[in-house]
Amino acid sequence: MAEVDLGTYLSYQNVLVTSENKLVYLLAEVRPSAEIGVGPAALNIAIALDKSGSMYAAEKLDYVISAVSHVVDCLRPNDLCSIIVFADKARVLIPSSQIYDKQSARRLVRNIDQVEVGSGTEMLHGIRAAMDEIRRNQSAERLNHIVILTDGLTLHESHCKEACLMAAGRGISVSTIGVGDDFNEQFLLDIANACRGNSHYIDIPRDIPQIFEKELRGVQNVVVRNPRLSLKLAKDITVRKAYKVKPLINDLGALNTVERVASVPLNDLQSNETQSILFELVLPSRQPGTYRVAQAVMEYDIPEKGLHNVQVARDITIGYSADPAQAAVVTPRVMAVVDAVSVFRQQTRALQYAQAGDKSKATQLLRSAATQLLEQGQSELANQALAEATRIDQGGGASAAGTKKLEYGTRKLTQLLSEIPLPDGSGQS
Numbered sequence: 001m002a003e004v005d006l007g008t009y010l011s012y013q014n015v016l017v018t019s020e021n022k023l024v025y026l027l028a029e030v031r032p033s034a035e036i037g038v039g040p041a042a043l044n045i046a047i048a049l050d051k052s053g054s055m056y057a058a059e060k061l062d063y064v065i066s067a068v069s070h071v072v073d074c075l076r077p078n079d080l081c082s083i084i085v086f087a088d089k090a091r092v093l094i095p096s097s098q099i100y101d102k103q104s105a106r107r108l109v110r111n112i113d114q115v116e117v118g119s120g121t122e123m124l125h126g127i128r129a130a131m132d133e134i135r136r137n138q139s140a141e142r143l144n145h146i147v148i149l150t151d152g153l154t155l156h157e158s159h160c161k162e163a164c165l166m167a168a169g170r171g172i173s174v175s176t177i178g179v180g181d182d183f184n185e186q187f188l189l190d191i192a193n194a195c196r197g198n199s200h201y202i203d204i205p206r207d208i209p210q211i212f213e214k215e216l217r218g219v220q221n222v223v224v225r226n227p228r229l230s231l232k233l234a235k236d237i238t239v240r241k242a243y244k245v246k247p248l249i250n251d252l253g254a255l256n257t258v259e260r261v262a263s264v265p266l267n268d269l270q271s272n273e274t275q276s277i278l279f280e281l282v283l284p285s286r287q288p289g290t291y292r293v294a295q296a297v298m299e300y301d302i303p304e305k306g307l308h309n310v311q312v313a314r315d316i317t318i319g320y321s322a323d324p325a326q327a328a329v330v331t332p333r334v335m336a337v338v339d340a341v342s343v344f345r346q347q348t349r350a351l352q353y354a355q356a357g358d359k360s361k362a363t364q365l366l367r368s369a370a371t372q373l374l375e376q377g378q379s380e381l382a383n384q385a386l387a388e389a390t391r392i393d394q395g396g397g398a399s400a401a402g403t404k405k406l407e408y409g410t411r412k413l414t415q416l417l418s419e420i421p422l423p424d425g426s427g428q429s
Contacts, residue, residue: 001033003032003038003300003307004033005312008027008028008029009333010027011026011027012024012318013318014318016320017286017288017322019285021282021284022285023281028276029274032224032269032272036223038304041222041225041303041304042141042143043080043142043143043145045081046082046084047081047149048085048130048146048149049064049126050121050152052118053087054180058180060180061112063209067212068112072109078098080137080142081099082095082133085117086123088119089117089122090129096136123155124156127146127148131163131167138171144172146167146197147174147175147176148174148175148177149179149208150183151179151182157187161194164195168196172195174196175192176197177202177208177212178199178404181400181401181404189407196265197267198218200214201408203404227298228265228300230262230263230297231261233257233260233293234292234293237282237284237293238257238281240254241280242262243277245340245341247273248415251344269300276414281293281294287320288321290320293318295314298313336417342372343372343413350366354398363389366386366389369382370385378416381406384406
């Protein structure tokens with residue numbers, strides 16, 4: 001039995017026979033099987049903490065100290081951990097090691113306030129120090145991971161991205177945590193998305209410990225490494241766009257297709273976690289019958305079992321029918337995901353229009369997104385979208401806090417969907 005379950009679901013099981021091309025959605029879901037038979041990998045984690053002057057406001061640094069102290073308590077005996085603080089420069093507070101004396105480690109963390117690193121924000125120094133600590137003990141048998149926390153803007157954003165991409169190329173994943181209203185959310189999201197990590201937004205400092213625990217528990221539960229999903233397309237089938245939809249929505253744009261194969265790298269899989277991709281497929285006109293659309297191939301590693309480049313494949317077929325009633329039947333689970341992605345796209349475009357000074361289009365899209373959010377039961381996000389639409393319409397521009405709440409909130413919409421049962425015959429898993 002495969003260690004990973006792969007399910008594929010089309011928005012329509014049948015399309016109408018006409019002379020026009022057809023747009024069909026394909027949802028691919030992957031999760032570790034219940035009988036995977038392996039425990040989580042040991043960690044090699046580096047935590048880089050912003051200690052610039054702004055971190056002293058609203059007790060942010062106090063909550064960080066509490067959070068990291070708890071992380072120390074939760075480390076397993078075989079986990080390696082290093083802690084770095086940065087501002088104008090970086091200092092390694094705890095070098096990469098198995099932390100046996102947790103009381104001494106907690107004392108060092110409590111004294112972060114006394115570490116002199118300046119008051120500005122040069123994240124690049126923190127990233128480089130974290131990479132150095134990871135590489136001291138880097139191993140394929142461990143999950144090598146960096147967590148970066150910041151509350152503000154940094155100098156040399158492009159160099160920071162380059163350093164993180166270099167880390168990812170060496171098998172190191174990177175997660176980001178943004179606190180408050182003053183950081184560049186797109187910068188942190190880009191790093192996490194490109195480096196197979198998570199991106200968290202904390203608007204209330206007291207939530208810092210909770211988010212740190214969530215991030216640590218997640219990486220401590222990774223059981224499948226380096227998962228990648230490929231779609232081998234049948235002749236005349238094209239992928240128009242693709243989105244990661246779980247755990248967070250992320251626009252992958254137009255995928256690069258080589259010899260009719262489109263590939264998407266996924267994050268390392270945690271036990272009991274589902275990750276999914278939504279593909280927009282364009283199908284050609286055909287005569288009535290059943291046709292192969294593509295083959296989905298999941299490839300992954302489990303070093304703890306000595307498994308590398310293991311593959312699971314699923315063939316995907318669709319019917320072409322002359323019966324309009326048959327072609328009108330949709331797969332509700334897939335369409336619920338499509339609706340969530342639609343809201344995410346609307347708020348993204350709305351904020352882009354607002355930044356470009358097009359108030360009319362920005363407010364129109366935000367109000368449309370609010371309507372859809374209300375239909376999906378997301379009243380808090382809907383109210384936020386309406387509030388931003390009012391601000392923009394009155395000439396105030398989108399607020400920093402509102403932008404972040406919408407940006408991160410709509411990315412989580414697929415997490416909030418209830419599990420919609422699949423009708424018989426709708427999936428090929």
